[in-house]
Amino acid sequence: METEIRFTHRSLVERSKTGDRTSQYQLYELYVDAMYNVSMRFLGIKEDAEDIVQDSFVDAFKNLDRFKYESSFGAWLKRIVINKSINHLKVKRLPLTSMDEHEYHLTDEVEIEKVNAMDILKVKSGIEKLPLGYKQIINLYLLEGYDHNEISDVLGITTSTSKSQYHRAKKKLVEIINGL
Amino acid sequence: MDQFEKHIRDNKAVFVDHKADRAKMWANIAAQLNENPPKVVPLWKSPMVRIAASIVILLGITGIVGFTFFGNPNTPTHYVSKELQDIDMHYKGLVTYQVQLVQNNNQLTAADKEEFLSFMVELDAEYEQLKLEMRNNLDNEQVLAAIVSNYRKRIELIENLLQQLNESKIKEEDYGYTL
Numbered sequence: 001m002e003t004e005i006r007f008t009h010r011s012l013v014e015r016s017k018t019g020d021r022t023s024q025y026q027l028y029e030l031y032v033d034a035m036y037n038v039s040m041r042f043l044g045i046k047e048d049a050e051d052i053v054q055d056s057f058v059d060a061f062k063n064l065d066r067f068k069y070e071s072s073f074g075a076w077l078k079r080i081v082i083n084k085s086i087n088h089l090k091v092k093r094l095p096l097t098s099m100d101e102h103e104y105h106l107t108d109e110v111e112i113e114k115v116n117a118m119d120i121l122k123v124k125s126g127i128e129k130l131p132l133g134y135k136q137i138i139n140l141y142l143l144e145g146y147d148h149n150e151i152s153d154v155l156g157i158t159t160s161t162s163k164s165q166y167h168r169a170k171k172k173l174v175e176i177i178n179g180l
Numbered sequence: 181m182d183q184f185e186k187h188i189r190d191n192k193a194v195f196v197d198h199k200a201d202r203a204k205m206w207a208n209i210a211a212q213l214n215e216n217p218p219k220v221v222p223l224w225k226s227p228m229v230r231i232a233a234s235i236v237i238l239l240g241i242t243g244i245v246g247f248t249f250f251g252n253p254n255t256p257t258h259y260v261s262k263e264l265q266d267i268d269m270h271y272k273g274l275v276t277y278q279v280q281l282v283q284n285n286n287q288l289t290a291a292d293k294e295e296f297l298s299f300m301v302e303l304d305a306e307y308e309q310l311k312l313e314m315r316n317n318l319d320n321e322q323v324l325a326a327i328v329s330n331y332r333k334r335i336e337l338i339e340n341l342l343q344q345l346n347e348s349k350i351k352e353e354d355y356g357y358t359l
Binding site: 021024025028029032033034035036037040041046049050053054057058061062120121123124127142143145170174 | 185187188189192194195198200201202204205208212
């Protein structure tokens with residue numbers, strides 16, 4: 001099953017590798033909204049997200065020969081978009097993670113189960129209200145499905161920092177949601 | 181994963197609420213993809229470079245072959261140089277020893293010694309000239325013969341002088357004996 005997922009849209013990808021513009025456009029049509037949303041969740045600014053997604057598609061099509069089906073094309077493309085988005089934030093010198101008091105919060109599971117958070121729209125609103133650093137880590141872990149090793153790679157932090165930051169971010173999110 | 185996390189992941193679709201401006205973005209992407217990348221022609225594909233490379237290889241082979249077959253005249257030069265070196269060492273030692281004998285001889289006056297040594301200096305100058313000619317690779321055999329001849333002259337000169345000295349010494353010493 002996993003193999004089938006990796007080879008999703010294989011024929012389109014293969015034709016795109018040869019430079020076939022129609023196939024490239026079809027791939028673009030399939031993924032552009034998802035990638036745009038990924039970028040918007042990180043950047044929050046329409047124009048920035050558009051630039052990042054455009055650059056990501058251009059890079060992806062130009063370097064398609066390097067894509068060896070180790071993941072699905074979508075996952076590969078999403079990684080490009082996320083990396084570019086994170087780099088964009090780094091260039092703008094926006095803090096990706098709040099580094100204060102991050103060492104000792106691995107067990108901050110308190111109150112999580114009590115959260116009145118089953119209204120997903122409140123959750124969405126709560127995520128948008130999070131400080132930028134927390135928002136990135138919640139996005140990466142909960143929405144993009146990254147594990148802490150991957151997050152540590154992308155953000156340039158240790159795995160333990162990623163874990164502790166995630167727990168703090170989640171706690172903060174619950175607080176925000178409960179306050180809505 | 182707790183219920184909270186599971187709930188969010190199960191409802192991820194809610195977080196996909198932005199619509200990309202597809203046409204505008206594709207126009208930008210297509211424009212960047214259409215930009216002709218600088219055409220890279222590998223050097224080895226250029227006919228001119230191929231011809232140049234062939235010429236270089238040909239010259240290289242010719243050079244190696246030429247050096248192998250026609251470079252041999254150098255070998256005798258080295259041989260002659262070695263021969264000269266051996267002769268030089270042999271005669272130089274001999275000459276130095278005999279010159280020293282002359283200089284140490286008490287029977288010769290300073291004027292005689294000076295006259296003798298001036299001949300030697302002339303022969304030395306001639307020898308240096310011959311060595312230069314040898315380096316210029318003129319007729320090696322003839323130059324070598326001339327060098328040997330030069331040394332012989334010097335030795336002969338010294339031997340004659342020493343012989344004369346010995347003869348006069350013998351005459352002086354034998355005056356009391358009647359054979």
